[in-house]
Amino acid sequence: MVCFRALSLGLTIWSSLSTVIEAQSFQRLGACPTLGCVFPPDQFVLLILRGLFRYATDDGRTDFLAGQLFDIRLEVHAPVNGSEATGNPNPDTKFTFTISRNGRSAQPAASYFKIAEPALERWNFTWYEDFFARDADTPSLVNVASKIYRRVALYQAGEYTATLTYGNGSKTTASWMTTNMISAARLIAHQTVNGRYQSKMQMDQFPVLGHSMTHSIDSFITDSANSATALYSGHKSTVNALGVYRDSSPNPFDDPRFESIAEIFQRLTKGGVGIVSTAFIADATPAAFTAHTADRGQYQHVVDTFLNGLTNYTWTNWTGPDVLFGGGAEQFIPGKRSYKGQDYYKLFANKGYNVVQNNTALGNTPNDAKTVGIFSTSNLPVWLDRNVYKQNLNKKNSPDGSGGNATDVPGLKEMTLKAIDILSTRHSKEGFFLMSEAASIDKQMHTLDYDRALGDLLELDDTVKATMAKLRQLGNDKETLVLVTADHGHGFDVAGSVDTKYLNAQDTDREKRNAIGTYRESGLSQYVIPGAPQDTSSLQFSEGAAFPANWDPRYTLFSAVGANPDHRENYQVHKSGPRVPAINTTAEEDNYIVNYKDAVTGFVVNGTLPVSNAQGVHSLTDVPVFAQGPCQELFGGVYNNIDIFFNMAACFGLARGKAEK
DSSP: OEEEEOOOOOOEEEOOSOOOOOOSSSOSSTTOOSSEEEESOSOOEEEOOOSOOOOOOOTTOOOOOTTOOEEEEEEEEEEOSSTTOOSOOSOOSSOEEEEEETTOOOEEHHHHHTOOOOOOEEEEEEEOSSHHHHHHTOOEEEEEEEEEEEEEOOOSOEEEEEEEEETTTEEEEEEOOOOHHHHHHHHHHSOEETTEESSOOTGGGOSEEEEEEOOOSSOSSOOHHHHHHHHHHSOOOOTTOBSBOOOSOSOTTOSOBBOOHHHHHHHHHOOEEEEEEEEETTSHHHHTTTOOBSOTTOHHHHHHHHHHOOOSSOOOOOOOOSEEEEEOGGGTSSSTTSGGGOOHHHHHHHTTOEEEOSHHHHHHSOTTSOEEEEOSSSSOOOHHHHHTOGGGGOSSOOTTSSSOOOOSOOOHHHHHHHHHHHHHHHOTTTOEEEEEEOTHHHHHHHTTOHHHHHHHHHHHHHHHHHHHHHHHHHTOGGGEEEEEEOSOBOOEEEEEEEEHHHHHHOSSHHHHGGGEEOGGGGOOOSSSOTTTTTOTTSOEEETTEEOOSOSSOSEEEEEEESSOOSEEEOOOOOTTSSOOOEEOOSSSTTOOEEOTTSSTTSEEEOOSSOTTOSSOOOBOOOEEEEEESTTGGGGOEEEETHHHHHHHHHHHTOOOSSOOO
């Protein structure tokens, strides 16, 4: 969920041509099909738009916000072997790069941006051309010559043509110009009478619903780093990349960067920024606001950027978020898993942050100070274990590193409401940007633990309900844009019901499958007892945001994802803790089979993924975008995920037609 407070008019950029990309499973370098590479790779046109607008896009383009800082990486490749080899293993080191605007004379890029010509860099890398080359371990070698222009921006309206010339006149020209889970959650938490729901989810009550496409720049299935980058910077990138276009350099920290909306917002408005997640706080979605790396696994680096911004290159002057709440204490406790072994609790405190480690302290901390709250190691416990199966909280996950249990853990709602209190108190005039992530919806879907995923989705809906009430209480509801969306889907759906009593009584896998009821035999949801909205036994946390009264009914959901590992399925809640569907019991690496301890009364479901996959994967499905507040009309229809960034930026007036002094 994203909250944006304030309303402004602005300037934006749109693109008109789509990227040409390689279509094979392995790629020499994503978004660079030729031997000359320009990053950013696509066409864009800079246009000044006055007033509110509907942002129209075409798939696969690179868009920029006027005044958004970015880097330009150039690479010239010389394949030594393989199908692309030219017979010359030496890349051209005398390549040139020019920029022209509106058909005018081209200028050398360094002159155009009024910066020094960057130094030449050299390296090499290898890649597999296809699965046969991978199996035979016969990689192709590529030698590279490169330059990078750092921290530049475009401000003037017009069409820009950037040209890389290399070799014998070769040129690369850049003319820069899921809903199914919500249906299941609604089914198990809200009662129907004669086919009509008696109550709605809070998301259902938002006035605008759109759908966002989630593909990346060089593959049609995204990961969370790439998709978060698109949502919060307006640039599609490569799987595992955060805030950069991935180049071929082995250094994960030197790739060409671009500003996130949090960095732009803080730089231009001095407004408040809040980052809240139920994941470990260095995970991809929260990391996308400050980290710039080709490798999302650089968790220590991520935590340091929350506090200090980028320090390896000149970049946006980042003063830190006002609010940072989540899990991941292992990157804060001094030791081998923190950056340079440092104590980040102490480092945050030294910069004026209040540091809290449990829900009680969170509620008591004042609203006028920056606050970092880290409430467990790894991811925070999910809603179902915090509220129903509490025996699963004994995990030795205390955030202080003592090895104790983190039992006084806030949920998404508690963290979000406290974040709003702090941001509203500290930035009543400037406004604020808040991202609040229900991270374990995704994490539990990966492990096919649908009950825990749906529990966290309902917690998100409860948080949305409480957020709207908080904004009304503060008198800010009319000037706050609230968006609820996802960064990708999982191919999940429900196709009927399961009589678990009958299933458990059968002896063979084929007989157990007869417990599944489809069409008329699917019946009605048994998770909500009659009169649940008024029944005190129902787990309700705020008006209109209901939870199932019974998480272990006889008749459950016949649900599944489209891509899965080998596993056993009995369609019942896993009371003993989060699910582990597949395990590796052999000496061979990455060879996963059915976990013999999981869903023991069920039947075996043969996997559809490679045997190296222990979990489910993301899917291509479009995801819903619910919008309410100023500029809500911009978020209707079907559009690309990068458009969410540009619509937010337009609403908040973040585009600039000239450099800031």
